[in-house]
Amino acid sequence: MAKPTVTVTFPVRDYDLSATLDSGQAFRWQWVDHAWVGIIGPHWVRLKSDAGSITAETAEPVTDWHWLTQYLQLDLDLDQVLRSFPEDEPMRVAVQACRGLRLLRQDPWECLASFILSSTKQIVQIRQIVSLLCARFGEPIPTRLHSATVNAFPTPLRLARASEAELRSCKMGFRAPYLLATARAIADGQFDLKALWAHSPENARDELMRLPGVGRKIADCVLLFAYGFQSAFPVDVWVMKALRQLYFPRRRPSLRRLHRFSEQHFGPNAGYAQQYLFHYMRTRAKKLPAV
DNA sequence: GCCCAGGTGAAGC
DNA sequence: GCTTCACATGGG
Numbered sequence: 001m002a003k004p005t006v007t008v009t010f011p012v013r014d015y016d017l018s019a020t021l022d023s024g025q026a027f028r029w030q031w032v033d034h035a036w037v038g039i040i041g042p043h044w045v046r047l048k049s050d051a052g053s054i055t056a057e058t059a060e061p062v063t064d065w066h067w068l069t070q071y072l073q074l075d076l077d078l079d080q081v082l083r084s085f086p087e088d089e090p091m092r093v094a095v096q097a098c099r100g101l102r103l104l105r106q107d108p109w110e111c112l113a114s115f116i117l118s119s120t121k122q123i124v125q126i127r128q129i130v131s132l133l134c135a136r137f138g139e140p141i142p143t144r145l146h147s148a149t150v151n152a153f154p155t156p157l158r159l160a161r162a163s164e165a166e167l168r169s170c171k172m173g174f175r176a177p178y179l180l181a182t183a184r185a186i187a188d189g190q191f192d193l194k195a196l197w198a199h200s201p202e203n204a205r206d207e208l209m210r211l212p213g214v215g216r217k218i219a220d221c222v223l224l225f226a227y228g229f230q231s232a233f234p235v236d237v238w239v240m241k242a243l244r245q246l247y248f249p250r251r252r253p254s255l256r257r258l259h260r261f262s263e264q265h266f267g268p269n270a271g272y273a274q275q276y277l278f279h280y281m282r283t284r285a286k287k288l289p290a291v
Numbered sequence: 292g293c294c295c296a297g298g299t300g301a302a303g304c
Numbered sequence: 305g306c307t308t309c310a311c312a313t314g315g316g
Contacts (some may be wrong), residue, residue: 024297025297043300045303061304115297115298118296118297118298119296119297119311120295120296120297120298120299120311120312120313121296121297121298121313121314122295122296122297122314122315123296123297124296124314124315125296125313125315126296127295127312128314129313137295168312171312171313171314172312172313173311173312173313174310174311174312174313175299175312176299177313178299200303212299212300213298213299214298214299215298215299215300216298216299217297217298217299218298218299219296221297234297235297235299236296236297236298237295237296237297238296238297246312254306256305256306277298282297291315293316294315294316295314295315295316296313296314296315297314298311299310299311300310300311301308301309301310302307302309302310303306303307303308303309304305304306304307304308
């Protein structure tokens with residue numbers, strides 16, 4: 001067993017850390033003094049990225065870094081994923097625009113709760129809501145920051161004990177009853193997030209969609225960003241725009257049609273392709289406000 | 292003021 | 305099956 005340390009460096013290839021942590025998968029990462037600062041489970045962590053490596057710094061000595069390598073998916077062969085994409089012009093452009101973008105492997109509960117809060121919200125606002133929720137209900141955890149206290153993501157049990165009004169005070173509006181009911185279902189043991197690991201993607205999706213406030217899109221996000229079902233293909237407003245503009249320029253296909261198209265067209269790593277399309281559309285929109 | 296945001300659920304056909 | 309609407313809140 002390795003000696004406990006507070007820092008570690010991993011060699012990486014084709015890993016765009018900023019694109020990955022800032023692409024609307026996770027909502028707690030902050031860019032502070034040329035580094036990404038965030039919370040993974042009970043760990044506060046600061047990440048710096050160089051040409052061929054990622055360096056992590058924690059608050060307390062660590063022997064087993066699996067929680068981090070798993071979260072960042074450092075063992076994934078990105079080339080193999082990119083090679084599985086369809087060879088068409090839209091995918092070439094999207095990959096070229098953000099090569100090195102990765103999918104994270106997040107905690108299912110945090111991912112589920114965060115995306116329940118995401119509906120018809122901009123990413124900056126989702127961040128704000130999640131931040132308020134953690135500050136108000138999350139357990140304090142050790143940090144190397146002197147300026148602020150840092151909290152873990154609140155447990156289902158803690159949120160289950162909250163009132164709807166308390167949740168609404170975190171600016172989540174009409175999403176409050178959904179989050180509360182979902183937290184209670186999980187805290188009660190009526191719903192078992194761990195059991196989903198054994199399911200097929202389709203069954204796991206059906207299960208997730210039984211939860212209040214969880215429809216097809218949010219279920220697909222959880223399948224993709226937490227459970228690692230890489231065929232899951234969340235279709236939000238940006239991906240819908242991407243598919244319509246890039247693949248159906250002068251028609252207006254239904255959402256159902258787009259789902260069928262995504263299943264047939266993008267292959268076993270469709271979810272990865274989706275994230276490239278999503279990020280491409282968003283960054284392009286930022287650079288070219290007219291389009 | 293307006294329109295939009297990593298949507299969902301209920302109600303109407 | 306589909307379409308329409310309400311639902312809070314804040315950014316541009």
